[in-house]
Amino acid sequence: MGLFNKVGLLSKKDEKLISDPLSDNNPITVQVLGICSALAITAELEASVVMSVSVLFVMGVGNVVISMIRNIVPSKIRIIVQLTVIATLVIIVDLVLKAFAYELSKTLSVFIGLIITNCIIMGRFEAFALGNGLWRSFLDGIGNAFGYAVILVIVGFFRELLGSGTLWGFAVLGDPIDKTGLYALGYENNGFMLLSPMALIVVGIIIWVQRARSKHLIEE
Amino acid sequence: MEHIELFFKSVFIDNMVFATFLGMCSYLAVSKKVSTAIGLGAAVTFVLAITVPLNWLLDQYVLQDGALTWLHPSLIDYDLSFLSFILFIATIATMVQLVEIIVEKFSPSLYNSLGIFLPLIAVNCAILGGSLFMQSREIASIQLATTYGIGSGFGFFLAILAIAAIREKIRYSSVPGPLRGLGITFIITGLMAIGFMSFGGMLTGGDEPAKETVSDKNEVGNEDDLVYKINQEIN
Numbered sequence: 001m002g003l004f005n006k007v008g009l010l011s012k013k014d015e016k017l018i019s020d021p022l023s024d025n026n027p028i029t030v031q032v033l034g035i036c037s038a039l040a041i042t043a044e045l046e047a048s049v050v051m052s053v054s055v056l057f058v059m060g061v062g063n064v065v066i067s068m069i070r071n072i073v074p075s076k077i078r079i080i081v082q083l084t085v086i087a088t089l090v091i092i093v094d095l096v097l098k099a100f101a102y103e104l105s106k107t108l109s110v111f112i113g114l115i116i117t118n119c120i121i122m123g124r125f126e127a128f129a130l131g132n133g134l135w136r137s138f139l140d141g142i143g144n145a146f147g148y149a150v151i152l153v154i155v156g157f158f159r160e161l162l163g164s165g166t167l168w169g170f171a172v173l174g175d176p177i178d179k180t181g182l183y184a185l186g187y188e189n190n191g192f193m194l195l196s197p198m199a200l201i202v203v204g205i206i207i208w209v210q211r212a213r214s215k216h217l218i219e220e
Numbered sequence: 221m222e223h224i225e226l227f228f229k230s231v232f233i234d235n236m237v238f239a240t241f242l243g244m245c246s247y248l249a250v251s252k253k254v255s256t257a258i259g260l261g262a263a264v265t266f267v268l269a270i271t272v273p274l275n276w277l278l279d280q281y282v283l284q285d286g287a288l289t290w291l292h293p294s295l296i297d298y299d300l301s302f303l304s305f306i307l308f309i310a311t312i313a314t315m316v317q318l319v320e321i322i323v324e325k326f327s328p329s330l331y332n333s334l335g336i337f338l339p340l341i342a343v344n345c346a347i348l349g350g351s352l353f354m355q356s357r358e359i360a361s362i363q364l365a366t367t368y369g370i371g372s373g374f375g376f377f378l379a380i381l382a383i384a385a386i387r388e389k390i391r392y393s394s395v396p397g398p399l400r401g402l403g404i405t406f407i408i409t410g411l412m413a414i415g416f417m418s419f420g421g422m423l424t425g426g427d428e429p430a431k432e433t434v435s436d437k438n439e440v441g442n443e444d445d446l447v448y449k450i451n452q453e454i455n
Binding site (some may be wrong): 029033034035039040066080083084087088090091094095110112113116117118119123133135195196197198199200201202204205207208209210212215217218219 | 238240241242243244245248258281302303304305306308310314315322344345348351353356377389396397398399400401402403404405406407409410411413414
């Protein structure tokens, strides 16, 4: 990385806020946050991307809002305040999706609502936005949302490609009924990849690969 | 009979953890020891058993399309369902605060061992998910909503207890380094979820009128249809 730093956009410390969650401090594979929604909707690439964008919006704006009001909210009621902020943002996302992508919002069903309880968001509010300024909180928010998005897109990519032979709805491997493309060679879709348990196993494999590459993450 | 069916359906077929992946965060974080897992499982069951019927009342008398007519007939045009997220989560957050106070008072040892995770029940996806699924599945009465809450809570309890027991044992096996801890837990959960899928045909077995099989391969959002399709293929 170091790209933003080189062009002089961000200082080195700020740069780390964005680059860390993408690798060694990934919210899903290392911090173990936000897994609930990450797994259920990754059978299609499109749904994964829409979910990532929604989380990106909620986290970016939410972290800024929480950071702005961090000094005036009594710590006793902060959880309810945080939940209200997130819920408001999620309602906006939900209404926008219903207006512009109705089919997709039906596929995502309750999982858009479950962004509210996505532990990534609360976790970052608690761990970062409550103690840091506006700009850094914003960077932390989008950094973590990108880290979340990377895993979602990888899982969605493999599940859709291996499960239904399409990417973003386009048949990239040929037509399974007319037996064109790869299917002419006797390739078959692995319907198992579409079932929810496979999401867990794919994430398990991602963790395996990541930890094999960076040894200091290995537990015990 | 209706209640028993719903209970078994929410424990085994629509298991919170294995079928819908709700409550995964705390499921993974608190499942290192059986004793804490039991504590969290019980807390989740308790909170679900209270919040689902409460939110059912909210849904019926405040949020649904035309639900406000009991106040005044002229309110029939109001549809407040877009507010459900914020009202549901407010109910849940309040209830969790209450449970926290009670547990702190009566069982300090449990309170200490659950530590940070008790307030996090408020943001446990399983709790909000229970209410949202209750709403989207249009559960008919408050008794059924209670059964549904208890059933899904019990399903979570079962799942976290099982994985905690497995994780206690797996410490003695030689798992490849990079898979140790989180990685192997994910894979075991995946295998357990496959196991739980075999309950899929338990209540629908045979005598249900044949559903239209999913012809469009892209329509994969609905797990029920997929499970059903696979069952058909097996038969």
